[in-house]
Amino acid sequence: MGLQAFRANARALRRAGTSVSNLAHQTRLGDQCSATRHPSVPKLPADLSLYDGITAHAKEYYLFEDELSLLKEHGSEIAAAMGFPRRRRRDFPPPKEWKPARWGDADVGRWNNGVNGEEGLAAGVERGWDVVELGAGALRKTAHLLTALADTLPPTDAAPITYHALDLSFPELDRVLGQMEEGYGAALEGRVACVGLHGDYNAGIKVVRSGTLADLTRSSEEATPSTPSDDAASAPGSPLSANLVTPAMEATDLPSIAGHDDLSIADEVDLKDTRAPAVETPAPTSDRPLHFMFLGSSLGNFAREEAAPFLKSLPLRQGDTLLLGLDGRPPNDPEGKKKVEIAYNDPSGYTKAFEEHGWDVARKELGLEPDDGIEFVGRYNEALGRHEAYYRSKRKQTIPLSNESVELEEGELLHIEWSFKYSLAEALTMFEEADLRVVDSWKAPNSEYRLWLLERPAVRFAASPDESRVARSLPTLREWDELWALWDHITLGMIPKEMLHQKPIDLRHICLFYLGHIPTFLDIYMTRMTRVTDGKPTHPEYFKDIFERGIDPDVDDPTQVHAHSEVPQREEDWPSLDQITRFRDAVRQRLRKIYADTHDGRQLSRFEARSLFMAYEHEAMHAETLLYMLLQSPLTRAPTKTPEWETLAAHWAVEAEAAAAHGWAGILDVPATRVVLGHNDSEGDDAGHAEHEFGWDIEHPATAVEVAPFRASALPVTNGEYLEWVRAIGAMPALDERSAPASWVRVDGEWAVKTLFGAVPMHIAASWPLMASRDELAAYAASRGGRLPTEAELRALWAHPHGPRPAGLTANIGFRAWHPTPPRPAVRDTAGGVLHGHNGGVWEWTDTPLAGLPGYEASKLYPGYSADFFDGKHYVVLGGSFATVPQIARRASFRNWYQGNYRYAWVGGRVVYDA
Template identity: 35%
Template sequence: MTYSIVDIRRTEISKIWLKNSIINGLNQSTKSIPTIVLYDELGLQYFEKITYLKEYYLTDAEIDILKNKADRISDYIPEGSFVIELGSGALRKTKLILDAIEKHKKNVTYYALDLMEDELKRSLSALGEYQYIKLVGLWGTYDDGIVYTANFPEDSHKTILWMGSSIGNYNRDEAANFVKTIQDKAMNPGDLLLVGVDRRNNPDKITIAYNDPSRTTEGFIMNGLNHINAIFNQPIIDRNNFEYFAKYNDGLGRHEAYYKIKNDTALEFEASDDNPKIEIKLKKDELINIEYSYKYSKAEISDIFDFSFLSYVESWPDSQSCYDIHLVFKPPFYFKKKSDSYESVPTIEEWKELWKSTDTLMNMVDSIYDKPIEYRHPFIFYIGHIPAFLDIHLARYFKQDVTEPHNFATIFERGIDPDINDPDINDPKKCNPHSIVPDNWPDLNSVLSFRDTVRQRLMAVYNDQKIIPRSLGRVLWMTFEHEVMHVETFLYMLIQYKNVRLPKGVIIPRWKPSYDQVPKADLITIPTQTVTLGHDDDECADDTDPLSLPFGWDNERPSRKVTVQSFKIQSRPVTNGEYLYFMKTTINKGYPSSWIPVDPSLFHYKVRTIFGPVDMNVAVNWPVMLSQEQACRYAEWTRMRLPTEEELRCFYDLHKRPDFESNVGFSYWHPTDVPHDKNVQTLGSGWEWTSTEWNTYPGFEKSKLYPGYSSDFFDGKHAVILGGSWATHPKIIRRSFRNWYQRGYPFVFCSVRLCL
């Protein structure tokens, strides 16, 4: 087999460092030895034997997945890619992926990274011949590999492999920081990371995996003591006075491997050029940690990807559901699912990610003067409106002038919301109060220059303000959420846009048909109860602690209690398939605007996505996105009804799902299937319509900072929606947030679940 070896070691693993690490670890009250001592040449041979043991299920589980999914993984790896494996080992599993790439005739370069040069030569030699794959061995550490990979051409595509549940060799904080380092330093938007992860399985299953009857694992661990003697070139350790001790810590989700001392003893490290003579006393039954192997729940591994700003492509379990391979990618922007700041003033980092999102969406537009939705302005308005709104409110707060050109504040301050049921929707007198619509919109370069200046103005605010009073915090919070909401508005338009460009740096889904429709939704009984809506956020309060209370819009305050009588509600939203059946069964001719007609006479429709139309057999189990009027017609046909705002809030409160299970904040760039089993689905994929009219209520006071935000739409034509869609920033998934749209508005990413 033809291959090359590249020595990428910036510094060889220093024996001085290793000696000091061993001595320092043994000198602590809780003693440990660096795990790296296990991996000398004999240790690697032991570990290879372990991977063939039936008790060590991790390798077989990973092979099981790759035998079934290597073709699918290969499908995501573009022609001309670099495939880099961290800790390549014997390549028995990797060969399944490489063979799939070769079968698909993709020219790629595969880099196998390993600490041992001889191991690289042996494993690469054993691969066999490839016509389309170039093989390169990288001799070095993980850190060396990350630095080397970071120097690849910026426009190249990389797929990084980290398999064998090697992530488990780090504690959870270390693992999160290491994955974040890979994302930060070695990946560009669109690059992939494939990670093998062992689950928190039955303790007995995990225990025997590391305590096999053949005692191969014991030999692997005990060989580390011989390696220590070789490192110091001294007979320091008598193996006969040590034994292998291991246990599974179910509470911490980790397997723990130790050396256990049989009798009181002393380790004598002779003097050398590096260290004076040292004696370390060990007591009988004392434990010395040599290795941890952490196991992961779905929530724990999702938290690591969230911390690392990585988005899911797909995940695959093995046939025994004890192990997973996760394929994630670095997106062009990332909205964290968990953030301590989501209830307070946004951070500079959150602003920067938000700006990446608006810039990404703008680059998907073919012509900024196009107008894909007749009820909205052309794209150029929103490109100018978002910074203009921010600029106007910063200027008002600091009593300064708006940014030049000053007329941008006039034409970009506020958009239109025409009465969609009026035949003359372009009559400005029949819209909400809005900015003057110019005869000719400004050119893009002037708007982008204005945008960049406003962004710099905001950064100066953060840099200049040592303490942010609540009044300023409110402006920063409000303008951030305003832009967040327009990200979704922009996407409503892009979904309807014939000339939309694919989002750069986003993995295009490999759609899988779902020919079987999900079972009928269960009806969940919600008992009579009192629910609290909204929260108390005094807009006039101005203290120096913007964290003292979460911010909220005028329609969220004051908090108010409502008694809700017992009712029944569907466990999940109505699907595209169910709505299509409704259309086939009735004389209803109106199809949702989220669909594209192919042959309506045969009820042949496709479903709109950012990536283009997809067949109904792909989207059949996605929540249907529709207007409230369409939802009401469907509800009448089923002899059910839409929930009130209070009822839907009760349901959400009682059936909240974990963050990692909610398809919001671009977890995926499209809706996803409702549950195929009896699980309850709450947040995710689409907002949900209620029957509640958008109107005033006892205690409501319009905002002084943004007076027309809510009250301009108290016209009897709008209805409350709750929840969030796949494109909703997690910041506005807070419990008190309320949204609204005209009942007949067909473009919002809004679904429905029905009540009795």
């Protein structure tokens, strides 16, 4: 419901006649559910004491109490996850035998402003933080988070955190800021300054985007306080609303959006032209971290199709966050329906009194006498997942307006608001459409209410509603830019210069080779594309001689290796990093020119488009290869802020318990079925089949395979399960770095799991999927009386109604996390559908040796791509890891491979059994 759902600009209020002009077309309460939008009464300011009666006494209104409890109990966790300092929890570098703490590491202060951090003790404090709440909110809730934020900092002369309360109602800002000063001023002093922003969502977001929040704060401090009249205070843009008489806590009147200064984005009147654009908006120019708060499930008052575009419009940069309160769909049963309905119409009548007071205000604004001819009613629409609030006419009546009279029949409904509820699947879909990544979430124990902490992902890939499209056409220039941003983040941000000439894995080249290999590969293919127009390699041309092809030697005998480029043997003979980056930039510019030519009317042939497709996926695959190499080095820099492992682990444990109780865990029976491996995409058919999805030679042709019944583990083997097995067979005393999985490391005598952030203790990573060789996982499976699945069996499992989905809504792919996560089985969603499980973010081994499908044709564009590995030692792996780009992970025909005894790739496995 939310208080701001009943606030409106006075000028919008005076147009109420246009909002109720066609009341005769309203749907009656007893009618069938309809998706038709009801004409609305604009939301009105009501006596705040009535609303306080709901939050203070109507315990059935669980949204308020549950959100309050979550903020009260988890405020410090939320503050840490938002990136605020952990000064009082850890001020010193912990011992880290495998990956020692370095200057600027998270553990020594890069992210927590510790004394050893590269930014110094006060860098973050001097820069400060901005917290913007959309809607002034309820003091009792917001204060708990603000005090948690304040607790992360020592007091200073100038508070480093500024809390900006954005609201349309000036009196509400006055009330909230005044009570904040009175009740919490001492706790916030020197840490958090509170400022009011008087305006609507559009105006507030525009100010944030402009980077002028700090300017508004300074101007309000310098202004002379004045108290607006009640009439003036109701309208944004009032010249009297520049300041409030609340010491150190000021309200700034925001400029109105041209043409829309009298509308709130939350109004129920038609706002198609006033809402924020659906496209992503530019980030603010200030370098202060920014954190939005949007609590009270106020997003539920948006139509579903409008929610994601609004969230996407928020000007968030990397490191900024959004704390979103969102109510979930209740269980799809009578009890769930009842819980929602009494929450919005409590037995004691607090909600009814509040809502019906709004009708009295509306009549007064319309110049009508008080009348009791309506009553408040509500219902929960299970099909649409929303609570619907209405005024119902108690008799046939006429409402006289200035332009026309409105006839209401007895029982006729007048729409107040809809409050949409979001199932887990609906919420995750919305976040994906809004280009937001889930950092963490906190769920109320007795309802589906959640606090979601969201951020713009550091690595972003364009969402594709039509997954079949991702490989069917030429990669867009935006997709190239996203991939290049990822590549540069890895190569220039995570590899220190002293590591460039090192081999984290002996079976691979030095790191510097890959920095040159990627642009060289792209340049070679562009040269082939443009040969008919005298295309020449980018300077220096000799790069193609040393960087064209890497190595994949035999693990047992590294001298056995396929054809590859001859690389320099001495460090001084390699090109410099500067030479390579200049070459990279020239190659990228060459590609941009090709795309620019297509805008000028030049059509790319399918051969040319396939060449660029290959170069794109080649770079994406090498990004993952380079990352699993970097995992093996203690010098690798962390990719992002270190996750809050202990908090995440606690949440994972709760999720696992719920999934085990309500999901399809354990063993799944897979019936006899037919699956199709691969797809049809022969290079030789390019001239006649422009509609074929692009792929690699190993994916062609589409091949139907009959699969016999079998049984399969719903989840892959975890680190904890493998560790217990090692103990059970008595192999623990002899376990060392050579015999343990390469993803493990011993720290202080205890086994831990390597991550790009350093070693993670086994009590946290035990629930993650084991990343190991096929040989290691096959031995474990055999000890359980099972085996690894064949390629066809794994595909059949992934098509099972209750099976996992390697690239589904919950899957850990495309850098949704920079580490594995606990796998989950499929569960029944509260919307009624199946929310499919995932494997935690790893490829999966099969027991199928790599070979071409019947009718295989070796690529002419990339000779040896797959044929060099038909040796009986390489096995098919399927799916994708947390570092696999969505384009690859979502293409069901994609077939990857590694040698069965190769220990370093991010591949897991599950046990299957003969039926």
